[in-house]
Amino acid sequence: MERKVIQSSALAEVGYKLELGNLEFGTLEVLFPSKALWRYYGVPNATYNALMAAQSLGQYFATNIRANFRAERVHDEGCNFGPVSNPMKTYIPCGVGCRCWCHTIVKSSEEKKSHGDFDSKKAAEIQKIKAQVKVRAEKNRIS
Ligand SMILES: [Zn+2]
């Protein structure tokens, strides 16, 4: 879905697409400044037009849309993590320019993983030192 860049501190981009064969209701897509992407279903065309014409889009969205429609957090179109393109949700690097919010989450869990590797290396080193101490202690006992 194509989105328009919005001059608002509450919303970054807004897109709207009428449901197939329907001239009155459609799906509203909102990208927040946090990079989270949400879809709102069954939004009347008139509501979308009123949003785009509102003096404060963020305020109109908060009072007339946010809590009034069925909402779902979605992946950006073309994102390999999306439910359509990658139902197994295994990690496949996305094409250049994928701005989906999910990649920041992947990055942080990768960081955790490497941190874990570091900890297990440290644990192995401690085990080695403990074993050396034990060998030395046994030697001392014999002599
Ligand atoms: Zn994604």
Ligand SMILES: [Zn+2]
């Ligand atoms: Zn992606």
